[in-house]
Amino acid sequence: MPTEGTKLSRRLRLSAQAQVVPRPAKTWCPGPPRQTPAAKPVVVKAKKERLPALTGLRAFAALNIVFFHFGNPKWFGPFAPIVDNGYTSVSFFLLLSGFVLAYNYSDKAQKGQLSTRNFWIARLSRLYPIYLFALLMSVGMLMDEWHARSHAEFAWGVTLTPVLLQGWSPSLSTFWNTPAWTMCTEAFFYLIFPLVILWKRPKNVGALVGILLGLWCLGMVLPSLYMGLHPDGDLHPGRYTDGFWMRALKFSPPPHVPSFLFGIVLADLDALIPRAARRRLLLGAVGMAGIYAVLYFGDHFPYPMMHDGLMMPLFGLAVLGLAGQNLIAKFFGFFPFVAVGQASYCLYILHFNLWNIIHNSSILNATGLARFDPWLSYGLLVGAAVLAMLLIERPAQRLIKATLQPRRGASYADAAGSS
Numbered sequence: 297m298p299t300e301g302t303k304l305s306r307r308l309r310l311s312a313q314a315q316v317v318p319r320p321a322k323t324w325c326p327g328p329p330r331q332t333p334a335a336k337p338v339v340v341k342a343k344k345e346r347l348p349a350l351t352g353l354r355a356f357a358a359l360n361i362v363f364f365h366f367g368n369p370k371w372f373g374p375f376a377p378i379v380d381n382g383y384t385s386v387s388f389f390l391l392l393s394g395f396v397l398a399y400n401y402s403d404k405a406q407k408g409q410l411s412t413r414n415f416w417i418a419r420l421s422r423l424y425p426i427y428l429f430a431l432l433m434s435v436g437m438l439m440d441e442w443h444a445r446s447h448a449e450f451a452w453g454v455t456l457t458p459v460l461l462q463g464w465s466p467s468l469s470t471f472w473n474t475p476a477w478t479m480c481t482e483a484f485f486y487l488i489f490p491l492v493i494l495w496k497r498p499k500n501v502g503a504l505v506g507i508l509l510g511l512w513c514l515g516m517v518l519p520s521l522y523m524g525l526h527p528d529g530d531l532h533p534g535r536y537t538d539g540f541w542m543r544a545l546k547f548s549p550p551p552h553v554p555s556f557l558f559g560i561v562l563a564d565l566d567a568l569i570p571r572a573a574r575r576r577l578l579l580g581a582v583g584m585a586g587i588y589a590v591l592y593f594g595d596h597f598p599y600p601m602m603h604d605g606l607m608m609p610l611f612g613l614a615v616l617g618l619a620g621q622n623l624i625a626k627f628f629g630f631f632p633f634v635a636v637g638q639a640s641y642c643l644y645i646l647h648f649n650l651w652n653i654i655h656n657s658s659i660l661n662a663t664g665l666a667r668f669d670p671w672l673s674y675g676l677l678v679g680a681a682v683l684a685m686l687l688i689e690r691p692a693q694r695l696i697k698a699t700l701q702p703r704r705g706a707s708y709a710d711a712a713g714s715s
Contacts, residue, residue: 348628350619351637356633358636367379392559393482402560421696438472456468460479463484512554512605519603522545533600577622
């Protein structure tokens, strides 16, 4: 008869046998070795080099437009010819827009990585918030439009201007906010850019220079036709000519397309010239000197051509020079110039009606500050532009992108300066 010790020993052996589960022997099967998934390569996106001198130059161009609209060229001494022909700064902005967009997006487009939707969202978020703010700020100006136009024109103006279409109607192009016609033109450029940037362009200097010269000549076609045909009946058209066809030539988008395309091709040429190349200094110096010379003798050049692209090559030389590393670029890249240049769009779109609001209110006379004018008003305009950029433009831009863009569709920063 088993004892308690024997029973306990048997239970322990049975428990140990129950806990040991035999594993099946490994058998070899012919076939390829098991592949472990390869780690996905980490793609590091190279950021475009910033070109602060171009942003600084935008400050001078925007201020020049302010001085042209609300200043006396004689106040500016040796810079009087530049101020007297300040309208040419708009042509520079339109050309620079093509350059900046191509500089920032061309590589992505050539690789098939440019999302048209994200591009349009990025451009809309950059353009529209401050544009809308400028209209709301100057809603009182609609009373002047009401008295100056027929009821039908007024209705069309109120309809087209908020949706960036007023430039397609020459008579309404300056409705509500005079400088806003350029935003209609910019909106058209943004619309066609995703298609235009896919254009296969050559990669050698000679061919690109040939295309640039061709675009320059193309930009002279419509002004030449205007001067030859005299559709408005003015044999000597000038800056105060206000006929329908002159307004179409100045304010509608199509005549400015060659300048925009010129800027795009210019970015290709820029990519072929090293940033530190000494010839950039020469190009910039020749461009700046040429601009001054043309503006100095501006009254001797045909106004329609001056307004619509005559200076494309000189603007192009200046851009290539300032996109380099040289003394001229260092000057225009000075931080205060760059700071104002970043707010140049706000300054441009706000200055016209804001100036009128300030002076129609008589606040400067009431406060005894009128004796400091116009310099005080210039300072107020710059300060208002910077504040609008910080408090309205950038927050609205971030909000629109966060709302409409998918997370992976990162926003594109304009390394060469905002367009």
